[in-house]
Amino acid sequence: MHACANRPRRVLVLDADMIPALTIVRSLHARGLHIDVASHEDYPLAARSRYAGALLRYPDPLAQASPFVDWVADQIERGGYALIIPVTERSLTPLHHERGRIDERRVAMAPAAALAIALDKSRTLALAAALGIRVPRGCAADTPAAAVAFAATQGYPLVIKPTSSIGAQAQGRIQLQVAYARTDTELVARLAAARRYGTALIQEFFPGTGVGIELIAEHGRITFAFAHRRLHEVPLTGGASSLRLSVPIEPAMLDAARRLIAAMGWHGVAMVEFKQNPQTGEFCLMEVNGRFWGSLPLAAAAGADFPAMLAELYLDGAIRPRPAARTGIYCRNLPNDIHWLEAVLRRDAPPGLATLPTWTRVIRDLLLVFSPRHHFDTQQWRDPRPGLAELRRIVSDHWRRASGLIAHRRFLRRQRAAWRSAAVAARLRTGAHLLFLCYGNINRSALAEVLASERLAGRFRLSSAGLHPAGGRPADPVMVAVAAAHGHDLSASRSRVVDAALVADADLILAMEAAHIEQLAALFPASAGKAFLLGLAAAATIPDAEIPDPYGHRPDAYERCFAQVEQCITGLLGRSRQSPPGTADTTDLAL
Numbered sequence: 001m002h003a004c005a006n007r008p009r010r011v012l013v014l015d016a017d018m019i020p021a022l023t024i025v026r027s028l029h030a031r032g033l034h035i036d037v038a039s040h041e042d043y044p045l046a047a048r049s050r051y052a053g054a055l056l057r058y059p060d061p062l063a064q065a066s067p068f069v070d071w072v073a074d075q076i077e078r079g080g081y082a083l084i085i086p087v088t089e090r091s092l093t094p095l096h097h098e099r100g101r102i103d104e105r106r107v108a109m110a111p112a113a114a115l116a117i118a119l120d121k122s123r124t125l126a127l128a129a130a131l132g133i134r135v136p137r138g139c140a141a142d143t144p145a146a147a148v149a150f151a152a153t154q155g156y157p158l159v160i161k162p163t164s165s166i167g168a169q170a171q172g173r174i175q176l177q178v179a180y181a182r183t184d185t186e187l188v189a190r191l192a193a194a195r196r197y198g199t200a201l202i203q204e205f206f207p208g209t210g211v212g213i214e215l216i217a218e219h220g221r222i223t224f225a226f227a228h229r230r231l232h233e234v235p236l237t238g239g240a241s242s243l244r245l246s247v248p249i250e251p252a253m254l255d256a257a258r259r260l261i262a263a264m265g266w267h268g269v270a271m272v273e274f275k276q277n278p279q280t281g282e283f284c285l286m287e288v289n290g291r292f293w294g295s296l297p298l299a300a301a302a303g304a305d306f307p308a309m310l311a312e313l314y315l316d317g318a319i320r321p322r323p324a325a326r327t328g329i330y331c332r333n334l335p336n337d338i339h340w341l342e343a344v345l346r347r348d349a350p351p352g353l354a355t356l357p358t359w360t361r362v363i364r365d366l367l368l369v370f371s372p373r374h375h376f377d378t379q380q381w382r383d384p385r386p387g388l389a390e391l392r393r394i395v396s397d398h399w400r401r402a403s404g405l406i407a408h409r410r411f412l413r414r415q416r417a418a419w420r421s422a423a424v425a426a427r428l429r430t431g432a433h434l435l436f437l438c439y440g441n442i443n444r445s446a447l448a449e450v451l452a453s454e455r456l457a458g459r460f461r462l463s464s465a466g467l468h469p470a471g472g473r474p475a476d477p478v479m480v481a482v483a484a485a486h487g488h489d490l491s492a493s494r495s496r497v498v499d500a501a502l503v504a505d506a507d508l509i510l511a512m513e514a515a516h517i518e519q520l521a522a523l524f525p526a527s528a529g530k531a532f533l534l535g536l537a538a539a540a541t542i543p544d545a546e547i548p549d550p551y552g553h554r555p556d557a558y559e560r561c562f563a564q565v566e567q568c569i570t571g572l573l574g575r576s577r578q579s580p581p582g583t584a585d586t587t588d589l590a591l
Contacts, residue, residue: 062090159201159204162197210274232340271288302327437510447561512534
């Protein structure tokens with residue numbers, strides 16, 4: 001009996017593939033708890049920690065929400081865990097929606113009424129506005145006309161933000177992202193895309209720096225708070241932070257967070273996220289993250305041990321007093337910060353949405369790794385295996401990208417040889433059925449079919465298709481508008497899924513990207529020798545002979561796509577009139 005009494009209490013941490021789960025494991029082990037981890041992935045990062053016990057596998061909460069909840073209920077009943085901690089909204093959302101099927105006293109999630117507000121951004125912002133907290137000007141536009149009317153009064157750019165980070169679709173739930181619009185056509189198209197998975201808000205774009213007030217509360221009263229400022233974000237327009245700094249808590253922001261948390265009756269951890277204009281000091285509430293946040297490793301490095309405080313709250317009933325966290329501490333997510341640096345080097349900053357840092361700042365931020373105040377999210381001397389695994393993943397990813405680039409160059413050489421040797425011209429001369437191919441068949445290949453039907457219909461049967469599994473979808477409304485402006489009608493276009501019969505019947509398949517030809521060959525080996533890049537038909541040079549997908553990008557991307565496809569169709573018309581100099585062997589040229 002004495003041995004049982006001294007046995008450490010067991011905690012199960014979900015979402016073990018995420019970095020905050022690793023931080024939680026490290027923290028709670030230091031508090032004498034036994035920590036098991038679980039994920040829907042095979043080799044999650046947190047399971048590599050020396051402090052993690054067993055690794056459990058559960059159904060993907062996004063694709064199999066109900067089986068996932070059943071799994072958690074079984075762990076509560078049979079696993080002997082004193083506490084189960086969901087780390088992300090993908091696991092938290094189904095547990096919240098099906099609380100009646102679990103013993104929620106053993107799951108670290110806020111009360112139902114409070115969490116319902118945090119998971120719905122429209123309700124969060126409405127509550128904040130009622131409390132006198134500054135929120136972005138916006139509307140929940142139900143129609144394109146209402147959206148355009150709001151834009152006329154507010155001006156661009158605008159933010160299209162799903163009210164929930166987790167959306168619903170036929171195959172299950174899906175993680176959603178924020179989008180931006182700078183024209184009416186972009187706004188209508190991106191709002192329609194967001195509304196496929198649920199409701200969405202249209203908001204003003206509030207320029208500034210992301211500031212988070214991280215906290216733990218007991219029944220609506222903040223017990224401990226910590227603040228950080230985002231220094232690097234991926235993408236540059238705003239997203240996950242890859243480098244952050246612990247900063248003093250601004251009293252006005254803390255007061256706003258206190259009022260909001262009290263009104264919600266919050267119990268547990270949360271991050272109240274603001275944007276602050278560095279010139280004026282004005283700040284605006286963005287959202288409330290009702291769970292652990294991505295920058296949790298910074299809080300731990302600065303001495304704000306939120307996992308330990310959460311365990312005290314749920315297992316002991318109260319949080320012990322502790323000193324304030326240190327300011328001036330940096331923490332870096334290495335993989336994401338490499339992506340940040342790549343985006344800066346590519347100058348990938350849409351005008352009006354992001355500002356590129358100076359090279360002085362880039363170098364200064366890189367040199368922070370030599371500062372004793374600098375930490376990494378994952379790399380830690382006392383627990384090296386997760387950091388080494390992450391480094392191996394980074395090297396593997398870059399090696400794969402480099403190898404892919406080499407293979408792509410070889411593919412392009414073979415493709416160019418096919419066009420130079422008249423292999424394609426021979427098929428154009430003798431073939432009867434011409435098939436255009438892209439991924440979705442709602443932009444590039446649909447446009448190519450319409451343009452070709454006006455110039456090549458007397459010479460070929462024309463069709464288009466996509467690799468996307470859903471057929472019958474209308475053309476992208478932005479491309480419909482662009483095509484209409486040039487005198488072409490895409491309104492009747494509906495997507496088609498490529499199949500074996502279509503491939504077998506086609507004499508020549510013209511794809512937009514190398515990946516489409518590779519995927520097609522894997523699905524339908526009969527496509528070998530007759531699938532080629534459409535981009536090589538153009539007289540003008542198209543980078544890498546590929547026509548990029550404009551979907552979700554700015555209007556100029558659609559205009560560029562239209563121009564490239566039109567150039568290619570003009571080139572095809574000229575080639576189809578040429579007689580091939582001789583019989584060409586097309587075997588293996590496409591692959």
